Amino acid sequence: MATFEKGILGGFSGKVGNVVGSRWRGKNVMRSLPQRGNYTPTELQLLQRERFKTVITFVTPIKGLLSKYFGKPQGDKSRYNLATSYHLTEALIAIPGGFTINYQKVLISKGDLRGLQQPVINAAPNHVLDLTWDDNSGQGNAAADDVLFMVVFAPNEQLYQVFNPASTRDQRSVQLTLPAFMAGLEVEIWAGFVTQNGKEAAVSSYLGTLTVL
Template sequence: MATFEKGILGGFSGKVGNVVGARWRGKNVMRSLPQRGNYTATAKQEEQRLKFKTVIGFLSPIVDVLNSYYGSAQGDKSRANLATSYHLKNAVLSTPTGAVMEYAKVVISKGDLRGIDGGTVAAAAEQTLNFGWQDNSGQGKATATDAFMVVVYAPELNLFYTNIAVATRDATTATVTLPNFMASFEVEVWVSFSKPETNLAAISTYMGAITVL
């Protein structure tokens, strides 16, 4: 293994030719590719690979949300890296037919901001979701102008809808209109609050599954 600090493009991650670049303990490192043999992964290793693939596939479309509102970066680990680690350990389940996400354990945002109290969601005509909550401004770091965030996922379509500034905390109600193609599909819903122009957010709340009208 070799370390390097400068190069034509600086540090790199991934495979280039017969070497692999990565970050290790704060340094750029290069390693030669291992020689392939007749190695066969164990059942446990295959299970872990499938879980990792499932988590990455699920989180990738909302990586911008995660990198903005999932806690605080730690050293070389981005917010999205931390989110991936959490979901791999806590929110993916192996089943006889493959790995699946446990939506109730999914966390879209994470932080010290006060979350939603008394949250409700109901489907209405023309692909709309109506939300309600209590105004808990003044509790902890919560303020009236905190932004209400909505993330919706349609498992059958493998598609997300996100809106990070639907309304303010003191509004206590909000309406989101989903894309037409989500009509009649069951969707998973998460909500949270964030403080505008900062990375401060609340721990997201899972609102459950609901069928879009």
């Protein structure tokens, strides 16, 4: 792939002969058409595809949160790019026949804000999740009005439920009601704090696995 800014005809989009022109990240780009043939991917390539597929399937439904709260963009890498890279390298487990996510290593948000202190979560009747934590407002950069978010994921059903906002740091507890159809499902749960303006985030906390009542 090559980039060009000033050619005989300037930038172009589409196919000319065996060359394709397009715009990519604000630049004019030319690339050759792929060669056709009986290409068979190697075992390593198939493995990499499966790794990527597993992570993308997991992170895509929460792209909105990751794009807002996962660290700071680095050059051409967006927050979502960084989140995808992190989960590929840190939160993937090989299992017979493929890969799965290590939920304890999952991060929904990443930053320098003070996080949850002593969180405790329990399942309550009528598909309610009961979360408590210590109010650490005033410690470091923690503010009383920092916003709590929670992400609930049912792995077997590939279902997400996001509560954002869920509460504030100074409230010390919250009861969140899941949809009735999630009763009986096993779920993985994460939560974290972000500032009121959404510009700073804490490293999210993994709260564990529960069965919804």
